[in-house]
Amino acid sequence: MPTQLTIRSVETPRDRKIFIDLPFRLYAGDPNWVPPLKGEALGLITPAKNGWFSHAKAQLFLAEEGGRVVGRISAHIDTLALEMPAAQGFGPGVGQWGLMEAEREDIFKALLARAEAWLRGEGMTRALGPISMSIWEEPGLLVQGYDHPPTIMMGHAMPEYRAWIEAADYARAKRLLTYEVDIIPEFPPLVQRIIKSGENNSRIRIRQVDKRKFDEEAAIILAILNDAWSDNWGFVPLTPPEIADVGVKLKPIVFNDLIRIAEVDGRPVAFMITLPDLNEAIAPLNGRLLPFGWAKLLLWLRAPKARTVRVPLMGVVKDLQTSRMASQLAFMMIDYIRRAAIAHYGATRGEIGWILDDNKGMVSIAETLKGRINKVYQIYARDL
Structure with a gap:
């Protein structure tokens, strides 16, 4: 007799650990999957450890068959996303799902149906996915670039998942791009002239952040970010509780000379955050800091060396975005x-992204720097 497939809610701390453990088995043979630190992965789905839950709620589900866990999914609702204009992707009635993993397509279909049923029960009329779990974390499904590992805070997925999602009547809502840039050569002469012109402009100051004033610098960056990105597709404002939790997680890999704030006439108007690729350091740890992983990671953090640095976020205030100075500040x-x-x-x-595929300004900057698209992610949607 065929083994019965059951879908159940995640309710206990043990369930959450089982939820986190599943990808370690499913991707065990994939050399390009980077095992996350289990403590960090657990924090993502634990309300007390993730500031996103201050304005959102989620339900996790596990699929079981013959006593084995064979799949998982999350369904979630972000109350701030519900307040956004519908033209920007979210809006009233739009819920999300994510953190999806499954051994087979029939398992995925059953999980997706359960997640959609939960969203409908909460009054949602449209679903976006995969988004894991905030748009600021790991949005989208990898559809191009399976042949090399993701950088810090970017996702990986099985190639089969794309067909499974599209067979479930989901259509592409948005493409997210990452660009790889060879940073050893000098930038093209045009870019060098733009930079030199900015250096000769006494109104412009490009400064490093001061990690000793972490909270003050984070507040400056948050204010620019929420202004600069507010008209973008998928935008949901970052909140102080989220920034506080992200700060705890990222502070060890924040380095003054890799994060810059641009000032014009003394006013902070742009920023760029760059992180050394922590994935290069944690990949060999298989998700565990004990017994010796913590010592290896600590040594790396004291003097990090990384082949890749990633730019996860940069922005220029809206009132400058259509000016020539915007690209000048970015290039500087x-x-x-x-x-x-x-x-x-x-x-x-270097890796720049993710970038919305219709963000002409950022796409132009990446292409001017001779960047090439190395990974593509897609967010899907359908009416419920």
Whole structure:
């Protein structure tokens, strides 16, 4: 007799650990999957450890068959996303699902049906996915670039998942791109002239952040970010509780010379955050800091060396975005950080993204720097 497939809610701390453990088995043979630190992965789905839950709620589900866990999914609702204009992707009635893993397509279909039923029960009329779990964390399904590992805070997935999602009547809502840039050569002459012109402009100051004033610097960046990104597709404002939790997680890999704030006439108007690729350090740990992983990671954090640095976030305030100064500030910050990344961290490669595929300004900057698309992610949607 065929073994019965059951879908059940995650209710206990043990269930959450089982939820986190599943990908370690499913991706055991995939050399390009980077095992997350289990403590960090657990924190993502634990309300007390993730500030996103201050304005959101979620239900996790496990699929079991013959006494084995064979799949998982999350369904979630972000109350701030419900307040956004519908033209920007979210809006009233839009829920999300994510953290999806499954051994087979029939398992995925059963999980998705359960997640959709939960969303409908909460009054949602449209679903976006995969989003794991905030748009600021790991949005989208990898559909191009399976042949190399993701950088820090980017996702990986099985190639089969794309067909499974599209067979479930989901259509692409948005493409997210990452660009790989060789940072060793000098940037093209045009870019160098733009940078030099900015350096000769006494109104412009590009400064490093001061990690000793972490909270103050984070507040400056948050204010610019929420202004700069507010018209973008998928935008949901970051809140102080989220920033506090992200700060705890990322502070060990925040380095003054890799994060810059641009000021014009003394006013902070742009920023760029760059992180050494922590995935290069944690990949061999298989998700565990004990017994010796913590010591290896601590040594790396004291003097990090990384082949790749990633730019997860940058922005320019809206009132400058259509000006020539916007790209000038961006190129200046990118070049200053490029030099620091090479000199102090041994980097040879940069990754910019994710970038919305219709963000013409950022796409133009990446292409001017001779960047090439190395990974593509897609967010899907359908009416419930």
